[in-house]
Amino acid sequence: MADKLPFGKGASINRPPLFCGVNYQFWKVRMKIFVESIDKGIWNAIKYGPFIPMVENEKVIYEKPWSQWTEQESKKVQYDCIAKDIITSALSSDQFFRVFAKEMWDILKVTHEGTNDMKRARKRTLIQEYEKFRM
Template sequence: MDSSKHSKIPVFTGENFGWWKLKMKHYIKSIDYQCWKIIEDGPLAIEETDILTGFTKVKAEKDYNEDDFKVAEKNSKAMSILQRCVGEAEVSRISGCPTAKQIWDSLVLVYEGTSQVRKHRIDLLMQQYEIFHMSKDVSINSF
């Protein structure tokens, strides 16, 4: 499918990460579903089995065949999509990531935090809600 037929690319500028994340997931799936799976699960390792030992090892790039290059291209395509969909400030944050999954995971970690950070944020909001009250001498409008 030609990506030029798709709607405008959602660009992340540092705000509304949850909205951007959802839009990107569907945008990438609409362009190339396999690219989304690489972002979500990580790239497929290009491996070969040693005939003598029966052990599987990562294949050297110099030994890639046409099918191996197609697999490797999917990660590169997914990385390219993600790099085009973030603002200039975010490019420096993700420039050292060697895979599309690592790009995605680093953005999620920075903007959503770990599960412990999210739990702490929820606890903090609950505490603020519980102590939230209006004084008797304050009107509803001024409150």
């Protein structure tokens, strides 16, 4: 039975479990355990998304410049980089290109088309400009 499994006979505490597209639920549990064994902060980066240091200046919130990051903020940002490395190391080449092709497509779509809210706002603006033009 173990010979037929895509992830091999045993596991390694030094390498993340390989995901080949089969038995995702089992891989997901093993991956969570693997990541948490390294650092719980890495799992939080996967679960909640990347940490972006922010600063508030006169009620305006913006991303903090890299040169002003504290040591703690740098560590939290590094968790996301480590998480990406672990996840990409755990994927077969087929899964890797499937995941990143989708991510790249979504980024391009939002960048060039915008989100649904942005589309609605653009539509309203164009309608207002059209109405002004008619007058």
